[in-house]
Amino acid sequence: MCSVRTVVRGAAFAGAILFAAGASLAGDIKGKVSVQGLKSAENIAVYIDAIPDKKFDAPVAKPVMDQSKMTFTPHVMVVQAGTTVEFLNSDPVGHNVYWPSISGNKKLSHNLGTWPKGERKPFQFNDPGVVSLLCNVHPEMNGYIVVSPTPYFAVTDKSGNYEIKNAPPGKYTLKTWSEDGKVTMQAVEVAAGAVTVDLVVKK
Amino acid sequence: MDTCTTFPVKLLICVTSAVAVLAALLLVAPSGKAIPAFSRKYGTSCTTCHSNYPELNDFGEAFKKNGFKFPKDDETFVKQDPVLLGSKAQKEAFPGAVYPGEIPGTVPIAFRYSGTFAVNASQPSGVNQTNSYVPRTDLFEPNTFTIISAGSFGSNLSFWIDDDISTGGSGANGGLGDGYLKYNDLGRFFHLPTNSLNVRFGQFELDLPFTQARSIYLSDYDVYDQINVAGAAGTTSNPFVLGAPQRAIEFGGYPNNGNFTWSVAITNGANDGPALRGNKDVYLRASYKFNLERDPESRHAIQAAGPTGPRDHTSIRVGGFYYYGRNVQNIGATPPPYPGLGSFSEPFYRSGGDLRFKYRKLEVFALGMVGHDNNHTVATGEGGTQTLFKAPAVTYTGGFVGTNYWFYPWLIGTMRYDFVNSPTDFFNGMSKDRTRNRFSPGFQILVRANIKIVGEYSYTWQLPITDVRGNTTFYRPNTFLTGIDYVF
Numbered sequence: 214m215c216s217v218r219t220v221v222r223g224a225a226f227a228g229a230i231l232f233a234a235g236a237s238l239a240g241d242i243k244g245k246v247s248v249q250g251l252k253s254a255e256n257i258a259v260y261i262d263a264i265p266d267k268k269f270d271a272p273v274a275k276p277v278m279d280q281s282k283m284t285f286t287p288h289v290m291v292v293q294a295g296t297t298v299e300f301l302n303s304d305p306v307g308h309n310v311y312w313p314s315i316s317g318n319k320k321l322s323h324n325l326g327t328w329p330k331g332e333r334k335p336f337q338f339n340d341p342g343v344v345s346l347l348c349n350v351h352p353e354m355n356g357y358i359v360v361s362p363t364p365y366f367a368v369t370d371k372s373g374n375y376e377i378k379n380a381p382p383g384k385y386t387l388k389t390w391s392e393d394g395k396v397t398m399q400a401v402e403v404a405a406g407a408v409t410v411d412l413v414v415k416k
Numbered sequence: 417m418d419t420c421t422t423f424p425v426k427l428l429i430c431v432t433s434a435v436a437v438l439a440a441l442l443l444v445a446p447s448g449k450a451i452p453a454f455s456r457k458y459g460t461s462c463t464t465c466h467s468n469y470p471e472l473n474d475f476g477e478a479f480k481k482n483g484f485k486f487p488k489d490d491e492t493f494v495k496q497d498p499v500l501l502g503s504k505a506q507k508e509a510f511p512g513a514v515y516p517g518e519i520p521g522t523v524p525i526a527f528r529y530s531g532t533f534a535v536n537a538s539q540p541s542g543v544n545q546t547n548s549y550v551p552r553t554d555l556f557e558p559n560t561f562t563i564i565s566a567g568s569f570g571s572n573l574s575f576w577i578d579d580d581i582s583t584g585g586s587g588a589n590g591g592l593g594d595g596y597l598k599y600n601d602l603g604r605f606f607h608l609p610t611n612s613l614n615v616r617f618g619q620f621e622l623d624l625p626f627t628q629a630r631s632i633y634l635s636d637y638d639v640y641d642q643i644n645v646a647g648a649a650g651t652t653s654n655p656f657v658l659g660a661p662q663r664a665i666e667f668g669g670y671p672n673n674g675n676f677t678w679s680v681a682i683t684n685g686a687n688d689g690p691a692l693r694g695n696k697d698v699y700l701r702a703s704y705k706f707n708l709e710r711d712p713e714s715r716h717a718i719q720a721a722g723p724t725g726p727r728d729h730t731s732i733r734v735g736g737f738y739y740y741g742r743n744v745q746n747i748g749a750t751p752p753p754y755p756g757l758g759s760f761s762e763p764f765y766r767s768g769g770d771l772r773f774k775y776r777k778l779e780v781f782a783l784g785m786v787g788h789d790n791n792h793t794v795a796t797g798e799g800g801t802q803t804l805f806k807a808p809a810v811t812y813t814g815g816f817v818g819t820n821y822w823f824y825p826w827l828i829g830t831m832r833y834d835f836v837n838s839p840t841d842f843f844n845g846m847s848k849d850r851t852r853n854r855f856s857p858g859f860q861i862l863v864r865a866n867i868k869i870v871g872e873y874s875y876t877w878q879l880p881i882t883d884v885r886g887n888t889t890f891y892r893p894n895t896f897l898t899g900i901d902y903v904f
Contacts, residue, residue: 283460307726311724326723326724329717350464350475
């Protein structure tokens, strides 16, 4: 008769095999974003656009968008649809977070109100799009949350480099979003291993 | 002032003067100041401190009270590091070394321009000929360009300078408005609560219940500009104007989280001019703000936590003020007005109370005050002998009531009622009725945080006018002022 411990060990082993198999099939997309007419290639969101008939579970992790020294940190954050973002106020001054729309859809506008230093306020983003974060008493403050329909995304570094890990094999549309540039879309085919895709974002 | 001494022979002159004063009042543009230099220093918008510049919001008040510094963790917010005038470690070397200080990293200079144009009520035809002509419209006449500098010299010293580089427009007073140095939190040497004792000296607007120098309105508060002149009723001729900058030293503080404020100032009593007499005046002011926020955390924060963002606390502020001086007559002029007399003293006071209520987008305020000057008459006997007699005091009452409402963060409606009741002025023919009153509805549009379009209509009291035929008629010199105001 099997003990409970034996069953658990067996399940864990099977899970590990399945995970390894999946990982071996997944590929990475990396490359460099260059810009034309923009000041910098930093903080450009790169993500795989919606995959038809494919749904993803909402992630458990709750990334933090901080308001520190009167700036939103990070300036650009990409999350998967369904993610709960925690908004933190690290300043000793009162802040507010609101967004007038999500990708122009004003019905999705929201105002989170005010909360004191050190406290967080969660919000779940279920609708893909770009959320322009504002503070109504400090209009110079601005941050962005790009809600991606897939869990495959990245944000460029100062040099414009990005890397999307563990994308499953297949043909997808790679999409960019930047604060001042136009959206760039490019077809990409992912296989096992890494694929390099360089992108150009124009103003 | 002395042009009104012989009633009614010089009535015309008096009325002309009244028209000129009224015109100056109505055409005056605010010499209010917002400080883009702070925007640059902290990398933040005007709206951090102003809901409608130059009026301060709760955060701006706290910033000002803290010596032009953020109320908490100031250094972490400064985007332009100051230049140290000696390392901080030099404090230990004091008095063997100069105490270390600092200056702003970049020159903290800002500019403000305001230009309005006026649409004036048409004057009766006789008035046009007997008084200075006032055209129906006047484009951008009171253009005012102001240079402003303010900041801090280290942890406890702060400064402010504003100077109106006025170009013919009488909008600002012209010249230096406020220029002072302030030592913040002097009370720490006496183990007093934070900010309960500060000292500032220089030339500055007194701790008035409602600032005129940093008012959002196009016209002054009438009662602030009231001067007591007996004219034909006696000797009183007091140039003191409550709303004018004064040369003074002031002690004051704001303990209890800034809710209680007090100040005591010793002044020349000669407005922004040199002292006209040897004695000094004293000004006292105290106020208390009752914070009506229900949530304790919000109540104790710098700004209240509203459901859609920080806002000013719901509050009621009540206060009182008292100014006392002893005006001295018959000095300084050559020849003196009363050559047969020596100088003589005429004590005076100004006293009043004020109220301000803030609730969300609404602000309501009121002030009432009285002015009282001892007065004399001079009798000239045979041989030119002059004798001084006590006369009924020259008094006035007055005040204003107003409200502002933010329809949107960028659209503000304003309404004000000013009144001044001066029996002496009435006696001297300054107005048709004993009470001079004025309604001033207006609007302010923040085109940007630093640019606004303003408008204000003044429905004012009736002035008596003597026309070319010698008949006294009355008319209301109503005015609509509108224009643009920007700071950078």
